[in-house]
Each structure stands twice: as C-alpha cells, then as structure tokens.
Amino acid sequence: MSTIHDRIFSSHDEALVLRAQRANVLASNLANADTPNYKARDIDFRAALSDVQGAEMGLQRTRAGHLPAAEDPLPGVRHAYRVPTHPALDGNTVDAQQEQARFAENAVQYQATLTFLNGRISGLMGALKGE
Template sequence: MNSKLDGYLNFQQTTISLLARRQEVLASNIANADTPNYKARDFDFNAVLAKKLKSANNTTASTDALGADLLYRQVIQPSADGNTVDMDVERNLFAENSLRYETSVTMITGQVKDMLAVLQG
C-alpha cells in the first residue's frame, strides 16, 4: 500500500537510484576507454524514469529493480581498435550526471527536513 509519504519521496528516490546506476555505467565506459573492441553503453534516463514512475503509480513495484535497458552509444569517431568510448563525451556526461545526483540528494534532504519540521510543530 502506497502512503502519501511514499508518493512524496518516490520521485526523488527513483531519480537518485537511476542516477547512481547511470554513474556506474558511465564510470565503466571511462574505465574501459583503452580496452580494444569495448562498446560504450548508456541508457535513456528520461524514458526509464518515466517508465519507473508510471509503474510505481500503477502497482506497488519497488524502485530497486532498475530495469534500465543499456544501449550502445552512437559512434562519433571510430577508433582503429574498435573501441567506441569518446572520453570528452564520457567526462561531460559523468560531470552532468554527478551534478544531477547532488541536486537530487539536496532536494530529498530538504523534503525530509520539511517533513521533520512539520512533525515537530
């Protein structure tokens, strides 16, 4: 059974979980930048977030099972060894994702503080 508290925190909880998973994927791309034939991966964050929020509203599904379908990144500049990691792209996405993660943590912290203030009167 979903309570109002669950609904209040669900968006940020789902967002943080997906951003953490995306950070792992991007870090893996960066770590394998010199691995021959490694194919850079990512997922459509907005599509997965919308799917998770929709399923959470329709059922009591947990946000633990992320179910983000990893896609192969489009090759901008192919390398001789078959590796598709573009370090400039990966670093930019990693930094952007980190900033979004920090923002989400700040927002959920604020929500919890607001709820505590209401409860303490």
C-alpha cells in the first residue's frame, strides 16, 4: 500500500535529489579538467533511482498474452568512471565538451522534474483552496 506522498509525487522528488547529486559530480569533473590523473565520474541515474525506490524499474506483464520485455544485458551494473574517448597524456579522462553537454542535459532534466513537481503542488494548493 502506498502512502499519500508516493501517490502525489511518485518518484519525482527522489529524481530531483539524484539530478542535483549528478550535477555536483559533473561540475566536479569540469572543475578538475586540468588535474593530472583525475578520472571523470558519473552517476548511473536509472540504477540510482531504482536503488532509492527499493525496486528495480522494469515492465510488468499484466496478461499472459503480452510479450516479455527484453532483458537488460548487464543488470545491476553501475558505471562509476567513464571510459575516455581521448585520454590525456597526464592520465586525466575528462573531456570538457562532453561534460558540458552532459551537464546541460542534466540541467534540462532537473528543470523538467522541478516544473512537474511545481505543477503538482499548485494543483494540490488549488484543490485545498477550492478553486
């Protein structure tokens, strides 16, 4: 049985926290772009969210006639460090352009989640006020 919090916010509040943590990791990568032997890191968002929720995300068959979903070839694998496309001679694996692109993508996803949550809260406030 789910709580009212789960029914209202689903997993969007947890996603917001994970997006903020990912932004910190990506910002750290950018800040250390010139640090010798620094290894670029990232968060496997899907795996982290499923850990926070306490259950693996996946499709469920509701009827016997439904086709099963393809299995994930690497279930439970979380990548902490990136494989560099162009490793530097000093051992640094940060590609500033890729990090900036990932940071921008994460920022857009963070804003989308925040907008969704604001809409939910506004809707609840309207309902409480009788609007």
